[in-house]
Amino acid sequence: MTGVVYSKFPHEKLRSIQQSDSHKPLTLEYIAEGNANIVYTFKPIADEPVNLGVRQKLLRLRKDKSFIQSTQSQYITFQREFLPLFRPENIVEQTLITLDESLIESLNQRLAEHESTGARKDVRHGDRLAVDDHGLLMTDMTAQHGEFLFEIKPKWLQQSPDAPRDSIRCRTCALRMQRDHMKAGGAVIPTRGGFCPLGLIDVDIEERRRAFRNIIEAQANELSHTTVGEIVNYLAEEGYQVLSDLRKHQAQFDKHGLLGRDPEDISDDYSKAMTLRDCMLFVKGSLNAFANTADIRLADLDFKHAHPDKVQKWKSTERTLVDQGWYTSTEVDEGYEPRCLLTRRSL
Known part of the structure; x- marks a missing residue:
């Protein structure tokens, strides 16, 4: 010290x-x-x-x-x-x-x-x-005695403007599946898990509950089933509103996508969109009265300047998802529990 x-x-x-x-x-x-x-x-x-x-x-x-x-x-x-x-x-x-x-x-x-x-x-x-x-x-968003802290990485709360119209996966779920298959060498179906960020801000409250429960249960440790349920209900009913604002601004600053654009045409707006796609949401509150004490704040909003190397990486990732069919291919889902909201709605 x-x-x-x-x-x-x-x-x-x-x-x-x-x-x-x-x-x-x-x-x-x-x-x-x-x-x-x-x-x-x-x-x-x-x-x-x-x-x-x-x-x-x-x-x-x-x-x-x-x-x-x-x-x-x-x-x-x-x-x-x-x-x-x-x-x-x-x-x-x-x-x-x-x-x-x-x-x-x-x-x-x-x-x-x-x-x-x-x-x-x-x-x-x-x-x-x-x-x-x-x-x-x-x-200070660290949890004190009697409190619990949950961390949520919302990622892309709206579909990528570059995604094909017949997509069955959102951008986050497509990237997760692509990376899972890379880690597995394409030989086996990856382990199930994760959540679809579209569920966090869906109009259906049951979808919001499903998404928040996946997150909270993974971080709940020894919390009782009742406490977990109270926290999930609060987030699904009220606490998700900040994520709705976040989605609105992600879409506001990236209306046209990245593919087909020259690196020198990348504006500060796109950099703001990518910053908003990489921030963190902290949810803190008392376990005895979570709804009355919940403190929900966005963090890690450090501007992602569009350096040419960074833009090239962003474009390469998006091109891989489009060209290799990670947005659209049903074959890679064989034996794999669908978890993307887009996939569930297409079944």
């Missing part, structure tokens, strides 16, 4: 502890990381409450990689492009905070120590934080 001091004036700032400090110090505790960012939580050093400015907040810092924009640029893009699309209560808030260079140096030293103790996954070894003047304070 790394000792820090938080101050709000003249602007929100975090800096390393100094001997002359009279402020109440905090510690930063490493909790998670991905390919682009590392996330820390705030802990008090003494038996005192965490400063109000960082209470129920996490700190996200970017890694030192060439493809990652500065934190300030990420923040500006988020505020301009994504925050206006959703209700404030349905999005993980971001606040720009100033950092000092010595804090980044200290945290990087701790990252090296985590590698020697096994606290970091091997695949993350060598990754370090960028020397950046800013970090992001984020809404």
